[in-house]
Amino acid sequence: MHTFNSPLEAFLHWEKNTPNHVFLKQPINGKFINYTFKEAGDEARRIASHFKTLNLKEGSHIALLSKNCAHWVISDLAIMMAGCVSIPIYPTLNADSINQILIHSESKAIIIGKLDDFESQKSGIPNIPIISIGIYGEQVGELWEDLIEKRKPLDSVSLPDTNSLHTIIYTSGTTGTPKGVMHTASNFMESSSTLITLFSLPNNLRLFSYLPLAHVAERLLINAGVVLGAAISFAESLETFAKELEANQPHLFFAVPRIWTKFREKILESVSQKKLNMLLKIPLLNTLIKNKLKKKLGLKEAVFIASAAAPIAADMVIWYKKLGITIQQGYGMTEDCCVSHFNTPKASKVGTVGKTLYNVKAKLSAEGEICIKNDCLMKGYYKAPDLTAEVFDDEGYLKTGDIGEFDHDGFLTITGRVKDQFKTDKGKYISPSHIELLLSNNTDVEQICIVGTGIPQPIALITLSELGKAKPKKEFITSIMKSVEQINPTLEKHERLEKVVVMKEDWTVANGLATPSLKVKRSAIEKIHQDFYKSWFDMDEKVIFE
Numbered sequence: 410m411h412t413f414n415s416p417l418e419a420f421l422h423w424e425k426n427t428p429n430h431v432f433l434k435q436p437i438n439g440k441f442i443n444y445t446f447k448e449a450g451d452e453a454r455r456i457a458s459h460f461k462t463l464n465l466k467e468g469s470h471i472a473l474l475s476k477n478c479a480h481w482v483i484s485d486l487a488i489m490m491a492g493c494v495s496i497p498i499y500p501t502l503n504a505d506s507i508n509q510i511l512i513h514s515e516s517k518a519i520i521i522g523k524l525d526d527f528e529s530q531k532s533g534i535p536n537i538p539i540i541s542i543g544i545y546g547e548q549v550g551e552l553w554e555d556l557i558e559k560r561k562p563l564d565s566v567s568l569p570d571t572n573s574l575h576t577i578i579y580t581s582g583t584t585g586t587p588k589g590v591m592h593t594a595s596n597f598m599e600s601s602s603t604l605i606t607l608f609s610l611p612n613n614l615r616l617f618s619y620l621p622l623a624h625v626a627e628r629l630l631i632n633a634g635v636v637l638g639a640a641i642s643f644a645e646s647l648e649t650f651a652k653e654l655e656a657n658q659p660h661l662f663f664a665v666p667r668i669w670t671k672f673r674e675k676i677l678e679s680v681s682q683k684k685l686n687m688l689l690k691i692p693l694l695n696t697l698i699k700n701k702l703k704k705k706l707g708l709k710e711a712v713f714i715a716s717a718a719a720p721i722a723a724d725m726v727i728w729y730k731k732l733g734i735t736i737q738q739g740y741g742m743t744e745d746c747c748v749s750h751f752n753t754p755k756a757s758k759v760g761t762v763g764k765t766l767y768n769v770k771a772k773l774s775a776e777g778e779i780c781i782k783n784d785c786l787m788k789g790y791y792k793a794p795d796l797t798a799e800v801f802d803d804e805g806y807l808k809t810g811d812i813g814e815f816d817h818d819g820f821l822t823i824t825g826r827v828k829d830q831f832k833t834d835k836g837k838y839i840s841p842s843h844i845e846l847l848l849s850n851n852t853d854v855e856q857i858c859i860v861g862t863g864i865p866q867p868i869a870l871i872t873l874s875e876l877g878k879a880k881p882k883k884e885f886i887t888s889i890m891k892s893v894e895q896i897n898p899t900l901e902k903h904e905r906l907e908k909v910v911v912m913k914e915d916w917t918v919a920n921g922l923a924t925p926s927l928k929v930k931r932s933a934i935e936k937i938h939q940d941f942y943k944s945w946f947d948m949d950e951k952v953i954f955e
Contacts, residue, residue, distance in 0.1 A: 411636070412602075413598060413636060414568070414571045414594065414595065414598060415489070415568060415569050415571060415575070415594035415595070415597075415598060416485075416489065416575075416594065416597055416598070416601075416632050416635055416636075417486065417489040417490065417566070417568060417569065417594070418568050419635045419636045420446070420450070420486055420635050421450075421566065421568075422638075423446045423635075423638040424446045424447060424449075424450040427446055427638060428445060428446050428447035428450075429445050429446075429447060430445060430446055430638065430640070431443045431444070431445055431640050432444055432445055432446045432448075432449050432640060432641065433449055433479035433482055433483070433640075433641050433642075433643075434479070434640065434641070434642040434643070435478055435479035435480075435643055436642075436643065436644070436645040436649070436653065437544060437645070438645075439645070439649075441642075442479070442544075444479055444483070446638075449479070449482070449483050449486065450486070451562055452483050452487075452557055453483050453484075453486035453487040453490055454487075454490060454562035454563040454564075454566070455556060455557050455560040455561070455562050455563075456483070456484065456487035456491075456520075456540070456553070456556060456557075456560070457487045457488075457490035457491040457563045457566070458560040458561055458562060458563045459540070459551070459556045459560045460487065460488075460491035460493060460518065461491060461563070462560075463517070463518060463538055465491070465493060465517050465518070467492045467493075468492065468493065468494060468573070468574065469493045469494070469517045469518075470493065470494045470495075470496050470514050470515055470516045470517060470577070471488045471491075471493045471494070471495060471496065471516060471517065471518045471519070471520070472495075472496040472497075472498055472510070472511055472514065472516040472518070472519040472520070473485065473488070473495055473496065473497050473498065473519070473520050473522070473623075474498045474500060474507065474519060474520070474521055474522065474524065474530070475500055475520070475521065475522025475523050475524065475542075475545075475622075476500040476522065476523045476524060476525070476621075477523075477618045477619055477620075477621065477622050477627070477643050477644070478522055478523040478545065478643050479641075479643060480520075480522050480523070480542050480544070480545075480553070481522055481523075481622050482622075482631060482635075482641065484520045484522065485497075489569065489575075490563055490566045491563075492567065492569065494574050494575065494576060494577065495575070495576045495577075496510065496511075496514045496516050496576070496577050496579075496589075497576065497578060497579075497622060497623035497628070498510055498511075498579070498623055499579075499621055499623045499624075499918075499925040500522075500523075500524055500525070500621065500623070501525075501621075501918040501919070501925055502530070502925070503529070503530065503533070504529065504530050504531070504532045504533030505533060506533070506587075507530055507533035507534065508532075508533035508534070508535065509586070509587075510579050510587065510589075511533070511534065511535055511537070512535065513589065513791070513792065514577055514579075514589060514791065516537060517537060517538070518537055518538040518539070518540070519534060519537060519538075519539055519540070520539075520540045520541075520542070520553075521539060521540070521541040521542065521547050521549060521550070522541075522542050522545055522547075523542070523545040524545070524547065527547055527549075531549065538550060538551070539551065540552075540553055540556065541553065542554075569594050571593060571594050571595035571598070572593050572594075572595060573593060573594070574591055574592075574593060574788070575592055575593050575594040575596070575597060576591075576592050576597075576628075577589040577590065577591055577592075577791050578590045578592065578623070578624075578625055578628070578743050579623075580743050588790045588791075588793060588796060589790055589791030589792070589793075590625075590743045590744055590787045590790060590791075591787055591788040591789055591790070591791050592746060592785070592787055592788070593788060595785070596746045596784075596785035596786075596787070597628075597629065597632050597746065597785070598632075598636075599746070599748065599768075599783075599784050599785040600629050600632070600746040600747055600748050600785050601629060601632045601633040601636050602636070603748050603766060603768060604629065604630075604633045604747075605633055605636065605637065607751060607753055607766070608661075608712065608713040608753065608754075609712075610633065610637060610660075610661065610712070610713070611637070611660075611712075612637045612638055612639075613637070613638060613639065613640070614634060614637050614639035614640070614659075614660045614661060615639065615640055615642070615657060615658065615659050615660050615710075616630065616631070616634045616639050616640070616641045616642070616659050616660070616661055617641075617642050617643075617644070617653070617654055617657045617659040617662070617707070618630070618631055618641055618642070618643055619643070619644045619650065619654075620663065620664070620665070620926070621925050621926070623925070624718075624743075624925065624926050625741075625742075625743040625746065625747055626663060626717060626718060626741070626747055627663070629746070629747050630661065630663055642657045642659075651675075651707075654706070654707035655704065655705060655706070655707045656707075657707060658704075658707055658708075658709050658710045658711075659707065659710070659711060660710060660711060660712050660713070661711065661712065661713050662707070662708055662711045662713070662714050662715070663714075663715045663716075663717070664715075664716055665716065665717070665718040665719060665926060665927050665928075666716055666718075666719050666720065666721040666722075666725070666849075667719075667855075667856075667927040668927075669716055669721060669725055669729070669736065670725070670849070670852075670855070670874065672706055673725065673728060673729075673852065674852065674874055674875055674876055676702060677852060677876060678875070678876070685698075689731060689732075698732075699732055699733040700733075702732050703732070703733060703734060706734070708734055713737070714734060714735060714736050714737065715736065715737050715738070715739055715751075716736050716737075716738050716739075717738065717739045717740060717741065717747075717762075718926045718927075718928065719926075719927070719928050720738075720823055720842060720845075720846055721736070721738055721846075722846045722847070722849045722850050723759050723760035723846075724850040725849070725850070726738065726759045726760075727759060730759075735754075735757075737751065737752040737753065737754075737757060737763070738751075738752055738759075738761070738762050738763065739751035739752065739762055739763055740762035740763070740811075740821065740823065742781075742807075742809060743787070744786065744787045744800065744807055744809075745781050745783055745785065745786055745787070745807055745809075746783075746785040746786070746787070748766060748768065748769060748783045748784075748785050749765075749766065749769055749771070749781050749783070749809075750762045750763045750764060750765055750766060750769075750771070750821050751763040751764075751766060752764075758816075758818065758820045760822065761816070761820035761821055761822045762820075762821050762822070762823060763820060763821065764818075764819045764820055764821070765819065765821070766783075768783060768784060769781060769782070769783045770782040770783070770806070771821070772806065773813065773814070773815070774802075774808070776812070776827070777812045777813065777814065777824070778808055778809065778810070778811065778812055778827055779809045779811045779812070779813045779821070779823075780802060780806035780807060780808055780809065781806060781807045781809060782804070782805060782806045782807070786805075786807055787807075810826055810827050810828060811823050811825070811826055811827070812824050812825045812826065812827060812840065823842065824840055824842065824843055825840030825841065825842045825843065826840075826842065829841055829842065829931055831860065831861055831862045832862065833861045833862070833863075833864060833865055833866060833867065833903060834863050834864060834865055835865055835903055837903035839859070839861060839867055839903065839904055841858075841859035841860070841867070844859045844867070844869075844896070844900065844904060844906065845857040845858070845859050845869075847896045847899070848869055848871070848892060848893075848896060848906075850892070851888060851889060851892040852874060852876050852877075853873060853874055853876055853877030853880060853885055853888050853889065854871050854872075854873065854874060854877060854889070854892075855871070855872045855873055855874040855877070855915065856871065856872040856915070856916050856923070856929055857869055857870070857871050857929070858870045858871075858916075858929050858931055858934050858935075859906070860934075860935060860938070860939070860942065861942070862935070862939060862942065863939075863942060863943065864907075864942050864943055864946040865907070865946070866903070866905060866906070866907035866946075867904065867905075867906055867907065868906065868907055868908040868909070868910060868942065868945060868946060869893075869906050869908070869909045869910070870910050870912060870934065870938060871889075871909060871910070871911055871912065872911075872912045872914075872915045872916055873885070873911060882954075885952075886951075886952045889909050889952055890909075890951060890952065893906050893909065893951075907946060907951075908945055908946060908948070908950075908951060908952070908953060909951065909952045909953070910938075910945050910952075910953045910954075910955060911952065911953065911954045911955060912955050913954075913955045916929055916930070916934065921933055922934055922937075
C-alpha cells in the first residue's frame with residue numbers, strides 16, 4: 410500500500426500513474442457514464458479554478474448538497490484542490506435544517522448535485538454562490554457544465570497541511586441540534602489505513618457507494634477507495650439499487666442494520682423460512698442456494714462485509730452466516746473517525762462489536778461509558794468549545810455516550826446509550842437497546858423504540874416490516890406475542906414488556922423520526938407519544954394499533 414498524507418495526494422498519485430483507469434461509474438437513465446482518473450481530475454481542476462475567481466480565502470468553507478454520485482467525489486476533490494474545507498450536507502434534510510448548517514458553518518458557496526426534491530430545499534440556501542450540476546436536472550446559479558467549458562484547469566495544486574481543517578461533518582444526531590465535527594486530512598488517512606490494514610484490502614478494488622457520503626463511514630470507505638485506486642460505482646435510484654448492486658459485485662460492502670433487515674425480508678418474500686431451512690440441509694443444493702443468494706445480493710465477491718452505525722441482532726448475523734455471508738459488526742463514531750472497535754476474520758464474536766483496534770486505547774468510566782483515544786479524534790465541534798470540552802475527559806479520551814462491557818476475551822458489547830436510559834414509575838432505570846435488539850429478531854417488525862417513563866413497566870412502540878404489513882392482524886398479534894413471551898423471561902422483572910403499540914406510520918427521515926443513517930430518533934418519538942403511555946398501559950389489549 411502506498412503511503413499518502415491526504416486524500417488529495419492519493420488522488421493525484423493515481424491521476425498521474427493510471428490516468429486512463431476508470432475511477433467513477435455514474436448511471437444516468439440506465440446507462441453508465443465513466444470518468445477516468447484523468448477526466449475526474451480535469452473537471453475537479455476546472456471547478457477549483459472557478460472557486461479561485463470567487464476570491465475565496467484559503468480555508469473557506471464550501472458546502473456540498475447531493476446524493477451519492479460521481480460528482481460528489483469530483484466536487485470534494487475540487488474543494489480540496491482550491492484549498493477549501495468541505496461541508497457535506499445530507500441530501501434528505503429539509504430547507505430549515507440546510508439553512509441552519511449553511512449559516513452555522515459560514516459556507517461561502519454551495520454545490521448542488523443529485524437530489525430528489527431540491528424544489529422544497531432551495532429556500533434554505535442563503536445568498537451565496539451556487540453551482541448546480543445539469544446532468545442531474547438542476548439549473549440554479551452557475552451550471553457545472555458551463556464552468557467546465559469556460560474555466561481552465563488549475564495547473565498547480567498545493568497539497569494541504571495534514572493538520573489543517575479538511576472537513577466539517579454535521580452529525581445526523583438522534584438528539585438535539587446537529588454538531589459540526591472538525592476533522593483534518595491526516596485523520597482521514599489514519600482512518601483509511603486502519604481499514605485497509607485490518608481487512609488486507611488490495612489495490613484496484615470495486616466499490617459500490619450508496620450510504621450517504623455526508624456520513625463519516627461512507628466517506629471513509631470512499632477515501633480508502635481513493636487511497637487504493639479503486640473503481641467506484643453509484644446507484645441510480647432506489648428502484649434500480651438491487652439490480653445495480655448485483656451487477657457490480659463490490660469487493661467491500663457496508664450496510665446499516667435496517668438494510669440487512671430489508672435484504673432478509675426480500676429473500677423471505679421469495680422463499681419461506683421453512684423451505685429455506687429444508688433446502689440448506691441438502692448437501693449439493695446447499696452450495697447452489699448459497700451462491701445464488703450471494704450473487705443476487707451482490708455479495709459473491711465481497712472480501713469484507715460489515716454492519717455498523719447501530720446495533721445488529723445476533724440472530725440476524727447467525728441467519729446470514731447460514732447463507733455463507735459473514736457480517737462483521739463494528740463500532741465507531743463521527744467524532745473518532747470510525748476508529749474504535751471491529752470484528753475481523755481473525756477475531757470475531759457474534760453479538761459484540763469486536764476488540765479494541767490495534768491503534769486505539771479504550772476504557773470504561775465508573776458509570777460504564779466507553780471512552781476512546783486514537784490518532785484521528787476530531788479537533789472539536791465547530792464554534793462550540795464548551796460542548797467540545799464536555800466530551801473529552803481529563804486524559805484526552807473521547808466520551809462516546811455509549812455504555813458497554815468487555816468480556817474476558819476483550820470483545821466489547823454495547824449495552825445502551827447514556828441518554829437513552831429511562832426510569833419507570835417504580836424508580837428503576839432501564840437501558841432499552843438490548844430489549845430492542847431481542848425484539849428485532851421478529852421479521853414482522855421494522856423499527857422499535859422501547860419506552861416507559863411514568864408507567865410501571867416498559868412498552869414497545871414498533872413499526873411493521875413489509876412482511877408484517879402483509880400478515881392478517883390476528884396472525885401478526887400471535888407472532889408478536891410469541892416474541893414477547895420468549896423475551897420476557899430473559900429480562901429482569903422491571904424490564905419486561907407489558908404492551909406492544911403498532912404505529913400508524915413508519916419513522917422516516919422525512920417525518921423527522923429517523924436520522925439520515927436510519928437510526929430511530931428516540932427524543933422525537935417520545936415527544937409525540939409520551940402523553941399516551943399511561944392510557945396505552947391501562948388498556949386490556951396486549952397489542953394496540955395506534
